[in-house]
Amino acid sequence: MIVQYVRYRVPSELSDDFVEAYQRAAACLSRAPQCVDYELARSTAEPSSYILRITWTSAKDQLEGFRNRDLYQEFSAATAPFADDVEETSLYQRTAVRGDGGSIPSMYDWVGGTEALERLMERFYDLVASDDLIGPLFKGMDPGHPRYVAMWLAEVFGGPARYTTERGGYRHMLTMHLGKAITEPMRRRWVSLLMDAADQVEIPDDPEFRAAFAGYIEWGTRLAFSNSQPGAHPVQQAPVPHWGWGVAPPYNG
Numbered sequence: 001m002i003v004q005y006v007r008y009r010v011p012s013e014l015s016d017d018f019v020e021a022y023q024r025a026a027a028c029l030s031r032a033p034q035c036v037d038y039e040l041a042r043s044t045a046e047p048s049s050y051i052l053r054i055t056w057t058s059a060k061d062q063l064e065g066f067r068n069r070d071l072y073q074e075f076s077a078a079t080a081p082f083a084d085d086v087e088e089t090s091l092y093q094r095t096a097v098r099g100d101g102g103s104i105p106s107m108y109d110w111v112g113g114t115e116a117l118e119r120l121m122e123r124f125y126d127l128v129a130s131d132d133l134i135g136p137l138f139k140g141m142d143p144g145h146p147r148y149v150a151m152w153l154a155e156v157f158g159g160p161a162r163y164t165t166e167r168g169g170y171r172h173m174l175t176m177h178l179g180k181a182i183t184e185p186m187r188r189r190w191v192s193l194l195m196d197a198a199d200q201v202e203i204p205d206d207p208e209f210r211a212a213f214a215g216y217i218e219w220g221t222r223l224a225f226s227n228s229q230p231g232a233h234p235v236q237q238a239p240v241p242h243w244g245w246g247v248a249p250p251y252n253g
């Protein structure tokens with residue numbers, strides 16, 4: 001891990017604009033898998049002085065991962081008006097001296113990445129195909145469907161944003177559920193078969209992971225249920241949601 005510090009001196013009349021610009025830029029950091037955490041702090045003694053601290057997974061990830069991607073373009077566009085106010089920017093190696101707050105892996109990393117999610121989804125849709133209640137809903141499904149849903153889940157759990165960049169993002173997923181008239185017993189069966197598949201392919205079964213995973217699945221299936229009802233008026237445009245550990249992150253011993 002590497003810590004980047006950027007010191008700014010911002011004219012006081014621009015301080016609100018500066019913080020607002022960083023609120024926009026921060027959305028990019030929140031989505032960047034290379035970013036562990038970040039904070040913008042303002043000096044109490046000299047209110048025109050700000051320090052931005054960003055912890056990156058590594059200098060290489062920051063340079064080759066973040067700075068080479070679209071998110072960086074967005075980040076730079078938001079902060080460009082304050083480029084001349086930067087007084088210093090430096091990268092620091094962390095030392096052994098530190099307290100709580102090491103990086104918490106994303107749920108995507110914890111589950112085993114794309115390979116594990118694809119394995120899970122292949123098994124799940126095998127179970128679905130032979131299920132009397134929900135099998136018929138998926139009769140004409142695209143053969144790539146398990147992979148697409150794995151891609152969606154990967155993005156939700158903090159992995160690559162490929163469902164957004166390659167598959168049409170939230171809007172496409174929504175469209176696929178519209179008018180399907182999912183019933184509550186169907187939703188329950190979907191959840192239950194997914195949990196069976198999770199046990200069968202042996203994705204992590206620690207309480208923290210399974211609780212967070214089940215939380216998302218409960219939430220997502222309830223949205224799919226309501227969005228699928230005839231006459232529903234769901235939100236048409238939204239980012240792919242990001243799901244995290246909630247109140248019980250992995251136990252570090």
Ligand code: HEM
Pocket residue numbers: 134137138140141142145148149152167172173176177180182186187190216217218219220221224225
């Ligand atoms: C967390 C819950 C859910 C997630 C994450 C999810 C995800 C998705 C995604 C990403 C697609 C579009 C795939 C593509 O890009 O082509 C899709 C399509 C679909 N979903 Fe869901 N879904 C959920 C719940 C449900 C439930 C509860 C049902 C029904 C019981 C359902 C039925 C369908 C059907 C029938 C399609 C269209 C399949 C096809 O014809 O290719 N989904 N779902």
